[in-house]
Amino acid sequence: MKFEAITIKDIAKALHLSVSTVSKALRGSHEISEETKKHVLAYANEHNYKPNPIAQSLKRGLSKSIGVIVCNIDNNFFSAVINGIESVARQKDYNVIITQSQESYEREIANSEHLSSRSVDGLIISLSAETKRVDHLIKLHDKGLPMVFFDRITDEIATHKVIADNFKGAYEGTRHLVQQGFRRIAHITSSSSLSITLERLEGYKKALADAGLTFEEKYIKLCPHGGMIKEETQQALTELLQMKDRPDAIFTASDRLSTTTLSLLRKMQIEVPQQIALVGFTNSISADIFHPSLTAVVQPALEMGQLATDLLIQLIEAKRPVTEFQKRVLDTELQIRDSSLRAK
Amino acid sequence: MKFEAITIKDIAKALHLSVSTVSKALRGSHEISEETKKHVLAYANEHNYKPNPIAQSLKRGLSKSIGVIVCNIDNNFFSAVINGIESVARQKDYNVIITQSQESYEREIANSEHLSSRSVDGLIISLSAETKRVDHLIKLHDKGLPMVFFDRITDEIATHKVIADNFKGAYEGTRHLVQQGFRRIAHITSSSSLSITLERLEGYKKALADAGLTFEEKYIKLCPHGGMIKEETQQALTELLQMKDRPDAIFTASDRLSTTTLSLLRKMQIEVPQQIALVGFTNSISADIFHPSLTAVVQPALEMGQLATDLLIQLIEAKRPVTEFQKRVLDTELQIRDSSLRAK
DNA sequence: CTGAAAGCGCTAACAC
DNA sequence: GTGTTAGCGCTTTCAG
Numbered sequence: 001m002k003f004e005a006i007t008i009k010d011i012a013k014a015l016h017l018s019v020s021t022v023s024k025a026l027r028g029s030h031e032i033s034e035e036t037k038k039h040v041l042a043y044a045n046e047h048n049y050k051p052n053p054i055a056q057s058l059k060r061g062l063s064k065s066i067g068v069i070v071c072n073i074d075n076n077f078f079s080a081v082i083n084g085i086e087s088v089a090r091q092k093d094y095n096v097i098i099t100q101s102q103e104s105y106e107r108e109i110a111n112s113e114h115l116s117s118r119s120v121d122g123l124i125i126s127l128s129a130e131t132k133r134v135d136h137l138i139k140l141h142d143k144g145l146p147m148v149f150f151d152r153i154t155d156e157i158a159t160h161k162v163i164a165d166n167f168k169g170a171y172e173g174t175r176h177l178v179q180q181g182f183r184r185i186a187h188i189t190s191s192s193s194l195s196i197t198l199e200r201l202e203g204y205k206k207a208l209a210d211a212g213l214t215f216e217e218k219y220i221k222l223c224p225h226g227g228m229i230k231e232e233t234q235q236a237l238t239e240l241l242q243m244k245d246r247p248d249a250i251f252t253a254s255d256r257l258s259t260t261t262l263s264l265l266r267k268m269q270i271e272v273p274q275q276i277a278l279v280g281f282t283n284s285i286s287a288d289i290f291h292p293s294l295t296a297v298v299q300p301a302l303e304m305g306q307l308a309t310d311l312l313i314q315l316i317e318a319k320r321p322v323t324e325f326q327k328r329v330l331d332t333e334l335q336i337r338d339s340s341l342r343a344k
Numbered sequence: 345m346k347f348e349a350i351t352i353k354d355i356a357k358a359l360h361l362s363v364s365t366v367s368k369a370l371r372g373s374h375e376i377s378e379e380t381k382k383h384v385l386a387y388a389n390e391h392n393y394k395p396n397p398i399a400q401s402l403k404r405g406l407s408k409s410i411g412v413i414v415c416n417i418d419n420n421f422f423s424a425v426i427n428g429i430e431s432v433a434r435q436k437d438y439n440v441i442i443t444q445s446q447e448s449y450e451r452e453i454a455n456s457e458h459l460s461s462r463s464v465d466g467l468i469i470s471l472s473a474e475t476k477r478v479d480h481l482i483k484l485h486d487k488g489l490p491m492v493f494f495d496r497i498t499d500e501i502a503t504h505k506v507i508a509d510n511f512k513g514a515y516e517g518t519r520h521l522v523q524q525g526f527r528r529i530a531h532i533t534s535s536s537s538l539s540i541t542l543e544r545l546e547g548y549k550k551a552l553a554d555a556g557l558t559f560e561e562k563y564i565k566l567c568p569h570g571g572m573i574k575e576e577t578q579q580a581l582t583e584l585l586q587m588k589d590r591p592d593a594i595f596t597a598s599d600r601l602s603t604t605t606l607s608l609l610r611k612m613q614i615e616v617p618q619q620i621a622l623v624g625f626t627n628s629i630s631a632d633i634f635h636p637s638l639t640a641v642v643q644p645a646l647e648m649g650q651l652a653t654d655l656l657i658q659l660i661e662a663k664r665p666v667t668e669f670q671k672r673v674l675d676t677e678l679q680i681r682d683s684s685l686r687a688k
Numbered sequence: 689c690t691g692a693a694a695g696c697g698c699t700a701a702c703a704c
Numbered sequence: 705g706t707g708t709t710a711g712c713g714c715t716t717t718c719a720g
Contacts, residue, residue, distance in 0.1 A: 005487070007713060018691045023715060033689060053463045054407060055713035057398045058696050065441075073430075074423040074629070083418055086444060095463070097409075098442050100430060119397045119439070143349070262633045285418070286628065289606045291635030351697060362707045367699060377705060399697035402712050691720080696713105703708070 006047045015039055026051075065095035066312060067115030069125045071103045071226065077255045077283040077301050078126070081150065084305020085124060092313055094121075101128040103228045109136045122146035122312045127154060129191040129226040146315035150308045151299075153195045160311040161327045164299040166196050169332030170203025173279045173297045174251050176334060178211040180342040182249035182277055186219040186240050188233065188261060189253035190226035197222075200253045200281070219247055227256030230264075237264050241276075249273075249340070252280035262290060262339070278339040293337035300330045350391045359383055370395075409439035410656060411459030413469045415447045415570065421599045421627040421645050422470070425494065428649020429468060436657055438465075447572045449474040456480055466490040466656045471498060473535040473570035490659035494652045495643075497539045504655040505671045508643040510540050513676030514547025517623040517641045518595050520678060522555040524686040526593035526621055530563040530584050532577065532605060533597035534570040541566075544597045544625070563591055571600030574608075581608050585620075593617075593684070596624035606634060606683070622683040637681035644674045 008026070012019045017036070025032045025040035026049075043049075057063040068085060070078045082098060089096045097120060101108040108128045113136070115123060125137070125147060134154050141147055141157050150162040177185050187204050190197045205215050221236035223229070240247055252258040258280025265272055272278050272292050279295045287294040307328055315322055352370070356363045361380070369376045369384035370393075387393075401407040412429060414422045426442060433440045441464060445452040452472045457480070459467060469481070469491060478498050485491055485501050494506040521529050531548050534541045549559050565580035567573070584591055596602040602624025609616055616622050616636055623639045631638040651672055659666055 009713075019714080020692075020716080021690055023713095024690090027715090031689060036689080050457070050460075052402075052713050054398055054401045055696090056715080058396075058402050058698095058712090059714050059716090061696070063398060073417065074420065074427055076418065079418040079423050082442075083444070086417075086442075090443075095441050096443075097439050098426075098430075099434075099440075100427070113394075116394075259630050259633065263630070266633055266637075284630065286603050286607070286630055286634065289603065289610055289634050290630065291633055291637070293610075293635070353697075363697085364699080364708075365706055367697095368706090371699090375705060380705080396697050399712090400699085402696090402714095403698050403700095405712070689720105692718090694717085695715095698712090699710100701708105701710085704706085 005052065006049050007052065008049075011040060011043055011047075011049060015043060062121050062316075063095075063119060064093060065097055065120050066309070066316075067111075067120035067123045068096060068098045069101055069108060069111050069115070069123065070098070071101050071126065071128050072228070073098065073100055075255050076285055077151075077299060080283055080301035081126075081305035081308075084302040084307075085309045086305075088306045088309035088313070094313065103129040103225050105130040105132070112136055112140060116140050116143075116145050122148070122316045124148050124150065124308050124312055126150050127152040127194065129194060129224060129228070132193045146312060148308045148312040148315070150304050151196060155195075158325055160308075160315065160325050162304050162308045162311065163195070163199075163327070163329055164304065164332050165329050166199035166332075167203040167206070169281065169297040169299070169334070170200035170251070170253070171207045172203075172332070172334045173281070173295075174204045174207035175211070176295065176336065177249045177251065177277060177279055177340055178207060178213065180277065180340055182342070183213060184216075184219065184245060184247040185213075185249045185251055186221065186247035187251050187253065188221045188223065188236050188240075188257050190222070190257070191224045192222055194226075197253065204251060218243070223257060226254055227260050230260055233257060233260045234264055237261060241268075241270070247276065249277035249279070252278065254280075255282045255284065258282040258294065258296070259284060262294060266291065272339050273341055274343050277342070287335065288337065290339070292339045295337045295340035296335045298333045298335055300332070303330055349396065350393050351396065352393075355384060355387055355391075355393060359387060406465050406660075407439075407463060408437060409441055409464050410653070410660075411455075411464035411467045412440060412442045413445055413452060413455050413459070413467065414442070415445050415470065415472050416572070417442065417444055419599050420629055421495075421643060424627055424645035425470075425649035425652075428646040428651075429653045430649075432650045432653035432657070438657065445472040447473040447569050449476070453480045456484060460484050460487075460489050466492070466660045468492050468494065468652050468656055470494050471496040471538065473538060473568060473572070476537045490656060492652045492656040492659070494648050495540060499539075502669055504652075504659065504669050506648050506652045506655065507539070507543075507671070507673055508648065508676045509673050510543035510676075511547040511550070513625065513641040513643070513678070514544035514595070514597070515551045516547075516676070516678045517625070517639070518548045518551035519555070520639065520680065521593045521595060521621060521623055521684055522551060522557065524593075524621065524684055526686070527557060528560075528563065528589060528591040529557075529593045529595055530565065530591035531595050531597065532565045532567065532580050532584075532601050534566070534601070535568045536566055538570075541597065548595060562587070567601060570598055571604050574604055577601060577604045578608055581605060585612075585614070591620065593621035593623070596622065598624075599626045599628065602626040602638065602640070603628060606638060610635065616683050617685055618687050621686070631679065632681065634683070636683045639681045639684035640679045642677045642679055644676070647674055
């Protein structure tokens with residue numbers, strides 16, 4: 001089975017014109033008489049002619065589509081980013097092809113190779129938690145494939161980048177816990193190779209330092225798969241809770257980590273915030289109905305997606321090679337709820 | 345800027361062969377000598393040759409990509425379905441292009457037209473809440489575009505369909521409330537034009553009937569935009585709560601409606617389940633950490649996506665027109681949590 | 689103002 | 705076993 005559509009040739013035949021005349025007429029060229037144009041347009045509309053985008057792509061060497069690689073769609077942060085990507089792409093008449101790395105380095109490589117080789121005009125990427133080397137992307141970038149990074153970025157490729165103000169977000173989240181009177185604040189975060197991990201860690205450290213609290217290495221727990229593997233989070237949490245100077249608060253660094261931590265605490269019947277407080281990065285639309293409602297550092301996910309797409313399309317459509325690259329840092333928002341409030 | 349890649353022609357030139365020889369060698373044709381094949385393969389590998397998928401598509405008249413139209417990605421049910429679609433598509437070497445209707449009829453039409461006209465080989469669709477007529481899809485289907493419906497389906501197009509057992513899911517959810525001792529059970533649901541609305545309503549009614557409870561029209565509240573517009577849900581809820589024989593339980597029919605209802609009840613400081621119990625269709629991965637944890641009718645979203653994709657690819661790759669269509673009905677699961685438990 | 693023809697990268701008859 | 709050629713649908717010189 002295949003889908004049959006009307007082509008320029010069909011129109012030409014029906015109207016006793018040449019294909020080139022029809023082609024020009026359809027695109028409103030000045031060299032075609034008004035009358036001919038009218039005929040052609042009328043016939044095209046009537047028969048619902050749509051140019052074959054594949055043929056156009058082959059001709060132009062551009063596919064009018066952009067590829068997206070995120071770790072996982074099933075995550076409020078990334079789905080909101082994709083929402084943003086989609087809206088801008090649609091408006092500029094680009095298709096969006098979404099792929100997931102599932103935090104796997106292998107799959108990230110496979111996806112990037114699949115998406116490249118002419119089938120997309122550019123790439124929007126957030127690195128997987130497992131990714132430590134970006135040679136696969138450097139190779140594509142060197143060959144001229146435009147790309148924009150967001151959220152989990154790399155310094156090794158010179159191109160546009162869009163991130164939230166991770167330092168500030170983490171700083172504010174941690175400072176809030178300090179202000180509430182918590183003193184032993186743990187930090188559960190992702191793979192140490194991710195840019196966001198470092199930035200958020202720095203914000204956390206600074207907030208402690210500014211409050212005169214000493215930073216304790218033992219309170220930092222890494223989850224190399226960013227919460228995709230529940231056991232990692234379980235393990236991190238268990239270790240924290242077994243310490244003799246057990247933390248009185250936790251600051252989690254990502255969407256999945258935040259919800260998983262809350263879920264695990266609940267299973268262990270540990271009361272939040274009475275026994276341990278919690279603040280986390282999350283874009284969950286349900287943070288207000290969690291038990292307890294979750295104090296959240298929220299990223300402007302939609303805007304990040306929109307901006308990344310704008311920047312990518314600029315790169316794709318640039319007449320001359322772009323040499324000045326932007327690193328856009330958008331503000332986060334701290335939404336204070338019950339999970340971080342000091343019991344009176 | 346555009347992405348330059350090596351072509352068959354380049355290989356042919358370098359090896360002093362013809363393009364057809366190279367083409368055949370690359371696909372391991374028997375008519376090519378082992379030696380030539382070896383040379384060609386070696387050169388291709390070395391220079392990282394990848395066939396241009398656009399040219400292949402144009403040639404074959406197939407794009408090896410499938411289009412998806414869902415109302416919204418930012419929703420645990422749909423993102424999980426997409427996860428399923430993606431996994432099967434990837435495995436069978438198809439690209440997935442995801443679009444969102446945002447529950448808008450207009451956008452559904454625009455998306456379906458955009459995706460068709462040869463740029464995708466088939467469509468996987470869940471209808472928007474606003475959609476009452478499916479002429480736009482009938483037109484495409486009649487032209488030979490394979491499509492598979494899931495979740496929100498239509499009877500007007502003869503093709504494969506994949507749904508959850510909405511009747512049974514709603515029946516079990518409602519019966520559970522009855523068993524817990526609730527008697528005035530309201531039902532907040534989506535647009536009356538959606539198949540899922542009807543099926544779930546029937547399950548709800550049957551459960552009441554089997555329990556000897558009389559069905560009350562006034563306890564049914566429709567949200568024509570399926571929860572996308574918060575005010576609709578707000579309105580529905582307010583009306584229910586102001587009744588003099590106010591419901592003692594609510595059964596919500598979709599992901600968004602369930603979380604929005606819970607959120608609104610919390611804002612109004614109405615205790616769940618003490619003042620009103622709640623059971624809802626939802627695939628939220630966080631239902632266990634809601635306040636209270638939410639009793640959920642869960643759909644096998646991943647499997648639905650996988651199955652729909654399998655069926656679609658069968659249609660696309662069928663040698664002869666398919667005339668026997670399947671309607672696959674997958675089981676739902678009732679996860680009982682606190683929101684529906686009768687206070688002792 | 690209109691048409692013929694080349695070519696985007698690839699495949700597949702059909703020659704040789 | 706290898707090469708020539710036509711053609712997928714479209715755009716774009718270049719002639720007429």
